[in-house]
Amino acid sequence: MPATLPAPRPGLLDGATVFLDIDGTLLELADDPEAVRADGPTRALLRDLAERLDGRLAMVSGRSLEQIDRILGPIAQALPVTGSHGLEYRWNEVWARPERLAVLNDVASAFHGLAQTWPGCLVEEKSYGVAFHWRLAPQARQQAETMAVQLADSHALKIQHGKDLVELRMPGGDKGQAVRRLMARKGMIGTRPVFFGDDLTDEAGFAAARALGGHGVLVGERALNGSSTAATLALPSPHAVRAFLRAFADGTAQVPE
Numbered sequence: 001m002p003a004t005l006p007a008p009r010p011g012l013l014d015g016a017t018v019f020l021d022i023d024g025t026l027l028e029l030a031d032d033p034e035a036v037r038a039d040g041p042t043r044a045l046l047r048d049l050a051e052r053l054d055g056r057l058a059m060v061s062g063r064s065l066e067q068i069d070r071i072l073g074p075i076a077q078a079l080p081v082t083g084s085h086g087l088e089y090r091w092n093e094v095w096a097r098p099e100r101l102a103v104l105n106d107v108a109s110a111f112h113g114l115a116q117t118w119p120g121c122l123v124e125e126k127s128y129g130v131a132f133h134w135r136l137a138p139q140a141r142q143q144a145e146t147m148a149v150q151l152a153d154s155h156a157l158k159i160q161h162g163k164d165l166v167e168l169r170m171p172g173g174d175k176g177q178a179v180r181r182l183m184a185r186k187g188m189i190g191t192r193p194v195f196f197g198d199d200l201t202d203e204a205g206f207a208a209a210r211a212l213g214g215h216g217v218l219v220g221e222r223a224l225n226g227s228s229t230a231a232t233l234a235l236p237s238p239h240a241v242r243a244f245l246r247a248f249a250d251g252t253a254q255v256p257e
C-alpha cells in the first residue's frame, strides 16, 4: 500500500457514516468469487457496527444485490446496500434496479468461449455485468482485455477494470453516486463519510467521501497502474479493517498493528 498514507486514527468513526466495500476490503480475496461468504464473526461485526453507528453503515460493492445477500446473509437486509458498482441499490423499501440489457448474454457467451481456451479462468455473470477472471491463469489477461475492448465498443458497455479481472457492465452509476445519495438521507446528512475500499472502482467512493469532508481508507496492496488514489488513509488488509471496525464497535478503538 502507498507508504505515504497514514493509518486511520482511533476516533475516525465517531459520528461518521461508514461505507464498506466487500471483496478485498471487508473480506479477503479468494480464487473462486462464487465461494466467498462472510463468516459468523464478520456478520456479527456488521450487526454491532451498525448498532454503534446508529444505522449509518452502508455496503457498496461491485457485486449484484443477490450476491451481496448470499455473501453477507440476513444482516444485508438491515443495511443500505449498493450493488453492481452503483447501478442498483436497496434501502428498506427503496429500490433502484434498471432493466438488464440483453447484450450482456452475448458478452457472457463470448467470455465463456474464451474461458474454455484458458483452464482456470472463470466467468462471473451478474445482474448488470459479466466479469472474466484470470486470477488462476494470468496469461489470459491480454486476450481477455482485448476481447473486452471489442465487446464494449460493439455493445456500448462500460469496461470496469479490477483485480485479476475485466468486467463489462451497463453504463451509469458509480460508488461516488452511492455515497452522495446516502449522504443526502436523513440521519446521514451532515455527518462525515468514511469509505473503506481496495480497488479502482472504489476511487469514486473515496473522492465523494473527501468532497463531503470525510476520508477514503485504501485497503491492501493495490497496484493502481501508475495512477494515484483519492484515499487519504490506509490499512494493510481486510483483517486489519475488521480489527479496526471491531475495536470501534466495542468502544475500544485502537489502530491495529
Ligand SMILES: O=P(O)(O)OC[C@H]1O[C@H](O[C@H]2O[C@H](CO)[C@@H](O)[C@H](O)[C@H]2O)[C@H](O)[C@@H](O)[C@@H]1O
Pocket: 021, 022, 023, 024, 025, 028, 029, 030, 031, 032, 033, 036, 060, 061, 062, 063, 124, 126, 131, 133, 135, 162, 163, 164, 165, 167, 199, 201
Ligand atoms: O466492489 P467489490 O465488492 O470489491 O467488487 C469488485 C469485484 O470483486 C470480486 O472480484 C474480486 O474478488 C474475487 C473474490 O475474492 C476475486 O477472485 C477477484 O480476483 C477479485 O477481483 C467480484 O467477483 C467482482 O464481480 C467484483 O466486481
